[in-house]
Amino acid sequence: MSAHHPDDLTLLEYSAGSLGLAQALAVSVHLGYCLQCQSQLRKLNALGGVLLSETRPASVGANDDQIPERSDVQNESLDKGFEQLMARIGSEEPRAEAPTGTSVSKRYHNPLERYLPSSLDELDWQQQTREIAKYDLTNVVDMGSARITLQRIKAGAKVPVHTHRGNELTVVLKGGFSDELGVYHAGDYIARDPSHHHSPTALQNEDCICLTVLDAPMRFTGPLMRWLNPLLAWKA
Amino acid sequence: MLRTKAQSMSKTGPGNGEGPDWGELLGRVAHHGDTAAFRKVYDHFAPRIKAYAINQGMNQQAEELVQEVMTSVWRNADKYRDSLASASTWIFTITRNQRIDLLRKKGRTKAEMTVDTEELWQIPTEDTTIRSIEAGSTEKKMKESILELPEDQMIAVRKVYYEGKTHQEVAEELNVPLGTLKGRLRLSMKKLRVMLEATEL
Ligand SMILES: [Zn+2]
Ligand SMILES: [Zn+2]
Structure with a gap:
C-alpha cells in the first residue's frame, strides 16, 4: 500500500475527466498500486452517476437544448434519435473485443506497459550520466504537451539538485528514492511544484525506476548545473 | 442544477427501489439483444447524456456524444455488473470516457501510439466479492450526502465535476479567490468522505 497519494482535488478532477492526459496517466499508474485511491475513486x-441521473434532461434528436413544452413533440424527437441510433448500430461492424480484463488482475499494473517494447529492465535506456538513464516516451505516446x-x-x-519550471509528477515503479521531504517506494505518487528544490537519491x-511527467523543463540549480544541464536537458 | 427533493422526479436513479431495474434491462440487452429493453435505457439516459454534454460546453457535439455512448452501452451491456457500480455510475463513466475521446480526436499529435482513454480511466482491481453490497448503497448515500453539503460547496463541486471547468474558471465565475474555491472543494471532499465512510461499517 502506498503512502503518498494524489490529493483529493486531483482525484476529483480525474474522476470528472477533466485532468490532463499526462496527469491522468500518472494517477492511473498509481491506482494500480493503491486500494485506498481505488476505493475513493x-x-x-x-458522484458522477448521481449528477448524471439527477440532471435536467435535454431534448434528444433535436438540435435545441431545451425540452419542448409538449410531450408528444418531445417523444417524437426521442423516437427519431433512437431510430438513428439503431440504424447506426445495425450498420457498423461490431468492434473487436478489446483485450482488457485479463491484465487487470495482475499485481503490477501499469497502463504504459503495453506500449513499451520490452520489460522495464530491457528497455533501450539512454544513459545520461554514469548513474542516471532515461527512456523518453514523449513522442511515443499521445499525451498532449507534457514531457x-x-x-x-x-x-x-x-x-x-534541481527545481522545475513547471509541475513534476513522479510515480515510483521500482525500487525507491528519498529526498528532503520523504522516502518513497513503489507505487508512491509525488507532486512537486516550481518552488521546490530537491535532489532525489x-x-x-x-x-x-520512476515515471516522470513534467509540464515544463527542469532546471538544475547546483554548481554542476552548467555542464550537466545540456546532458540532462529534456530536449524536445 | 441538481434537483432538490421538492422537484420530485418520476424516474429516480436505480438501486433505490423506484423506477426500472436497470441491471435487469441491461441484462436483456446483453443476452437477447432486446430492443425494447434498450429503448427504456435510452429514454432515461440519452436526454441526460445530452444535458451533460451541454453542461460541458459541447453543444455542437452533444448529439454525437449521445450516439457514441448509447452505441457503447448496447455493445458492452454484457460487461455491466451491478455488483461493481449502479447503472447510472457505469453509464456516467462511459459518457466521461467518450467525451474525453471526442476531445482527444481534435487534438491528435503525431505520436506513434495512442494510449486508450478507457485504460487511462480504469480502476484496476475490481474484486466483486468485496464490492457486491457496496455499489447500490454507495450511490444512494452519495445522493443524500450531496444534498447535505452547504450550497456554496455543492455549487463548487458541481461546476468542477459536472461542468468540467478549471478551478480558475470556477473561481472567476463565482467571484471568489482561487484559494477560497479550493478550500470549498477540499471541505466538500472531506465531508463526502466522512459521510460515505460512515455507511461502510
Ligand atoms: Zn493512493
Ligand atoms: Zn525533480
Whole structure:
C-alpha cells in the first residue's frame, strides 16, 4: 500500500475527466498500486452517476437544448434519435473485443506497459550520466504537451539538485528514492511544484525506476548545473 | 442544477427501489439483444447524456456524444455488473470516457501510439466479492450526502465535476479567490468522505 497519494482535488478532477492526459496517466499508474485511491475513486464515480441521473434532461434528436413544452413533440424527437441510433448500430461492424480484463488482475499494473517494447529492465535506456538513464516516451505516446519519461537511477545514486519550471509528477515503479521531504517506494505518487528544490537519491538496495511527467523543463540549480544541464536537458 | 427533493422526479436513479431495474434491462440487452429493453435505457439516459454534454460546453457535439455512448452501452451491456457500480455510475463513466475521446480526436499529435482513454480511466482491481453490497448503497448515500453539503460547496463541486471547468474558471465565475474555491472543494471532499465512510461499517 502506498503512502503518498494524489490529493483529493486531483482525484476529483480525474474522476470528472477533466485532468490532463499526462496527469491522468500518472494517477492511473498509481491506482494500480493503491486500494485506498481505488476505493475513493469508486465513490467519486458514483458522484458522477448521481449528477448524471439527477440532471435536467435535454431534448434528444433535436438540435435545441431545451425540452419542448409538449410531450408528444418531445417523444417524437426521442423516437427519431433512437431510430438513428439503431440504424447506426445495425450498420457498423461490431468492434473487436478489446483485450482488457485479463491484465487487470495482475499485481503490477501499469497502463504504459503495453506500449513499451520490452520489460522495464530491457528497455533501450539512454544513459545520461554514469548513474542516471532515461527512456523518453514523449513522442511515443499521445499525451498532449507534457514531457513523459521513465528515469532510472542507479541504486544509491543522487540526482543533482534541481527545481522545475513547471509541475513534476513522479510515480515510483521500482525500487525507491528519498529526498528532503520523504522516502518513497513503489507505487508512491509525488507532486512537486516550481518552488521546490530537491535532489532525489535512490535507495541503496536496487535501481530506482520512476515515471516522470513534467509540464515544463527542469532546471538544475547546483554548481554542476552548467555542464550537466545540456546532458540532462529534456530536449524536445 | 441538481434537483432538490421538492422537484420530485418520476424516474429516480436505480438501486433505490423506484423506477426500472436497470441491471435487469441491461441484462436483456446483453443476452437477447432486446430492443425494447434498450429503448427504456435510452429514454432515461440519452436526454441526460445530452444535458451533460451541454453542461460541458459541447453543444455542437452533444448529439454525437449521445450516439457514441448509447452505441457503447448496447455493445458492452454484457460487461455491466451491478455488483461493481449502479447503472447510472457505469453509464456516467462511459459518457466521461467518450467525451474525453471526442476531445482527444481534435487534438491528435503525431505520436506513434495512442494510449486508450478507457485504460487511462480504469480502476484496476475490481474484486466483486468485496464490492457486491457496496455499489447500490454507495450511490444512494452519495445522493443524500450531496444534498447535505452547504450550497456554496455543492455549487463548487458541481461546476468542477459536472461542468468540467478549471478551478480558475470556477473561481472567476463565482467571484471568489482561487484559494477560497479550493478550500470549498477540499471541505466538500472531506465531508463526502466522512459521510460515505460512515455507511461502510
Ligand atoms: Zn493512493
Ligand atoms: Zn525533480
